[in-house]
Amino acid sequence: MKKVISCLIFILISSFTFAQADGIRREISKIIKGKRATIGVSIYDYKTGSALNINGGKHFPMQSVFKFPIVLNVLNEVDKGKMSLNDSIFVSSKDLLPDTWSPIRDKYPQGNIKMPLSEIIRYTISQSDNNGCDILLHLLGGTSTVNRYIRSLGLTDMTVKKTEAEQHLTPSAQFYNWTTPNCAIQLLRLFYEEKILSPDSRNFLWKTMVETSTGSVKSEIPQDVIVAHKTGSAFFPGSNVVNDIGVMQMPYNHTILYAIFIMNSKESKETNYQVIADIAKVICQQKTSEIAK
16 A cells, blocks of 8 residues: 555656646747747756756857866866965966956956966856966866866766867857757766865855856846856857856755757847846746745
8 A cells, every 4th residue: 555655656746747847848948939049958956856958969069158167177186186276377468368258357457467276267157257268278288188077077968179269260169169958967967966076176166156247047036046157158240159057046955957058049149148037037937836836
């Protein structure tokens, strides 16, 4: 009798979980319907263990999302004792390229300064500084080092081949740094589950990602939802890219991982950002309703 009851409970829970996933899929499909863009979404729910994706296995250019695995690689070197967050890094005037997004350059326009490694990481993640990113790549020894690190994690659907400076040379260069929404979720799981960094490094990066000031994912969700994320975007004539991957922590320890990628978009910058905001809102609304029940 107990086995029968247990089976019935499992069936009811499974049916509810699948129904919720279908509800989210339907709402996201409404959001992306008719958009002149290729959109990929992958979601993982820790509370239910459920996952869903739309174009989850498709290749998307990462843009500045690639700074996430780069920083993971740097912090892995910190954990091995080869670097320290307190290391003083010399930033020359040549490191601060003029025609790129760089709050570091804006703060130190003349360059030729020393910055703690921790500060360069914060700029690279929280403010998506392009010069900061390439400084970190130089410290690591280039993109090939990052690729080896990614492969060491067992990830095959993520590749980093171009620096930020190289990506700025031609629009086609962005496609050399690619991933799939599903693989982005895999990397987020390794990070969130504390499988790849020490507790100190993980907590440092978590706080830095929570402080991220770029993107639109937080614009239409409740203020009590904590979001640790990394964004990426590029706007070329007739072909825009906007991405956002991260962790949503909702009340009652309900945690969701998400990866949203938009490429080849002919929509406006504002429309692309609104798509991401709307998808985040749907995730929160559906999951909040689960908590209420």
